[in-house]
Amino acid sequence: MISFQRASDDPEIAGIRRQIASAVDLDIPTGRYALLTSDPLAKKPAVDLLAGLRPPQVGRISFIGLTSWPIGRPAFLRGNVTGRHVIALICRLYGLDMHVSNAVLETMVTDPRHINGKVEHWPAEFRYEFGLAAALLPPFDIYIVEGVFPFLKDRFSYLWNTLFEKRSSGKMLIAGSNRVADLSKYCDRAIVVNRGRVTIANDLKKALDRYPPRVASYDAQKEFEDELADDPV
Known part of the structure; x- marks a missing residue:
């Protein structure tokens, strides 16, 4: 389990401060979650928080079990x-x-x-x-996957996916892949990071439709800023 306790975090992203978490109180139980964000450039700092690589600027985030580094x-x-x-x-x-x-x-x-x-x-x-x-050597309790899952029809992809399924069975998984196919295959719920709010979405398909994975880039950043200007709430 991962627990946000009055956690606030607003790191500088592409020269602009973005609210990843704003006084968030949330318990995230063991499950298989897609990590979705309204701003694609917010994904990396969100992963850092969820993997315990750095604490939030205010409050705390606690973990039950051993957490992986951001795989990929x-x-x-x-x-x-x-x-x-x-x-x-x-x-x-x-x-x-x-x-x-x-x-x-x-x-x-x-x-x-x-x-x-x-x-x-x-x-x-x-x-x-x-x-x-x-990343499959240690027996983690919480698996954080930031990159794309191996998807080629080759020997390595087959071996890795087979061992990953075995290692992560019954454990917590948070996947930040930019491929919808990965998220649909491995996850059944979503953690949504949206302008300081961190919530759990139980309907993965609806969450993916609302917050489709996007690659962090200048174009994606400009698109997010335009959305923010149209909808400041």
């Missing part, structure tokens, strides 16, 4: 380290068996030879696979 976030892997170093760090942080963890990663990724190389030299495809696969 591109900046997860960086620096002058190898894949083995990353696996070792995850094992130390979460008390995992090193040999088992290495074997899982080697089995899942398309070309395990890159694991021994430095992260900064990895091809983009391997960085993508490794980041997603590494």
